[in-house]
Amino acid sequence: MSETIIKTEGLSKRYGGITAVDKLFLEIRKGEVFGLLGPNGAGKTTTTLMLLGLTEPSGGRAQICGYDCTRDSLQVKKITGYLPDNVGFYPDMTGRQNLRFTGRLNGLQGEELEKRIDEMLKRVGMTNAADRKTGTYSRGMKQRLGIADVLMKDPQIIIMDEPTLGIDPEGMRELLALIRQLSEEDQRTILISSHQLHQVQQICDRVGIFVKGKLIACGSVGELAVQLQSEGNYILELEAYPHDDRLENLLHTVEGVKKIAKENEMILVHSDRDCHNDVIVTLLMNGYDLRRLRQRGGDLDEIYSKYFEKAGETYDSDTGKRKGFRDNFRSLVRHALGKGK
Numbered sequence: 001m002s003e004t005i006i007k008t009e010g011l012s013k014r015y016g017g018i019t020a021v022d023k024l025f026l027e028i029r030k031g032e033v034f035g036l037l038g039p040n041g042a043g044k045t046t047t048t049l050m051l052l053g054l055t056e057p058s059g060g061r062a063q064i065c066g067y068d069c070t071r072d073s074l075q076v077k078k079i080t081g082y083l084p085d086n087v088g089f090y091p092d093m094t095g096r097q098n099l100r101f102t103g104r105l106n107g108l109q110g111e112e113l114e115k116r117i118d119e120m121l122k123r124v125g126m127t128n129a130a131d132r133k134t135g136t137y138s139r140g141m142k143q144r145l146g147i148a149d150v151l152m153k154d155p156q157i158i159i160m161d162e163p164t165l166g167i168d169p170e171g172m173r174e175l176l177a178l179i180r181q182l183s184e185e186d187q188r189t190i191l192i193s194s195h196q197l198h199q200v201q202q203i204c205d206r207v208g209i210f211v212k213g214k215l216i217a218c219g220s221v222g223e224l225a226v227q228l229q230s231e232g233n234y235i236l237e238l239e240a241y242p243h244d245d246r247l248e249n250l251l252h253t254v255e256g257v258k259k260i261a262k263e264n265e266m267i268l269v270h271s272d273r274d275c276h277n278d279v280i281v282t283l284l285m286n287g288y289d290l291r292r293l294r295q296r297g298g299d300l301d302e303i304y305s306k307y308f309e310k311a312g313e314t315y316d317s318d319t320g321k322r323k324g325f326r327d328n329f330r331s332l333v334r335h336a337l338g339k340g341k
Contacts, residue, residue, distance in 0.1 A: 037197065042210040057070065082158075096131055206220050221300050240291060247283075
């Protein structure tokens with residue numbers, strides 16, 4: 001078992017009558033890419049604030065590499081890098097000049113500083129654009145330069161807030177590959193706060209699903225899928241011909257089937273057991289042409305939606321919001337870290 005790098009025990013934060021984070025117990029291991037998933041307002045950014053020592057918890061505690069995130073916040077900041085969702089650079093300075101400024105803030109000088117800048121620019125694939133003003137950079141270029149900026153102080157842990165938001169497909173592919181490289185080759189621990197499920201699924205070793213300040217599920221995508229199925233949450237999607245009333249009546253005769261629903265031309269068979277084979281036999285024995293059959297549950301988007309249903313929430317996968325709540329803390333993180341340049 002790998003060393004635990006980030007640990008929270010009953011971590012809580014209340015703002016007046018609002019509980020933003022509610023008794024969070026979480027362990028993230030060395031070299032792991034962990035995705036903290038949830039809509040805006042779920043408590044992800046508040047958790048980030050407490051991990052970075054920028055706000056005190058109302059209860060419980062958080063540790064990074066054994067340092068208490070509140071009492072030892074300066075030590076935590078030395079070993080932790082933060083990439084906000086909207087990276088800020090001085091637009092009239094070049095990428096190289098911005099990195100030089102960050103390097104000097106972290107005590108680097110002279111030849112050591114210039115060597116580090118060159119290494120980081122090469123690492124993120126930004127050498128050719130290094131001497132252009134950052135005001136001309138695309139969002140994807142700013143994100144890559146942002147990672148170089150974070151790496152200037154050689155952190156053991158990197159916390160990223162919505163790193164793939166608004167990036168074109170090619171830029172996203174490059175960024176995701178870089179994140180995996182930082183984990184696998186450097187053994188850096190990476191915590192990604194996001195609602196971009198498809199991108200997160202590609203690179204995260206484990207994910208935690210956050211709803212209304214509570215961590216309602218945690219594990220690999222495969223583990224979460226198995227957990228849902230063990231609770232009797234099976235959904236089989238199928239298309240068969242002819243699509244008549246008799247088809248649905250037959251499906252209701254299969255043992256374990258609880259409900260039949262329609263989704264466009266597709267039928268969704270909800271059951272409390274894996275009835276995949278029984279459905280095939282029933283339909284073929286009764287002369288139906290089976291054109292599509294797939295067990296839902298292995299995709300993170302489906303898993304996420306199911307856990308949301310269990311929590312009694314409605315989620316909009318396009319906006320990343322749950323109805324009636326907004327996350328009010330991102331600007332505070334950027335301001336406190338001096339990133340709102």
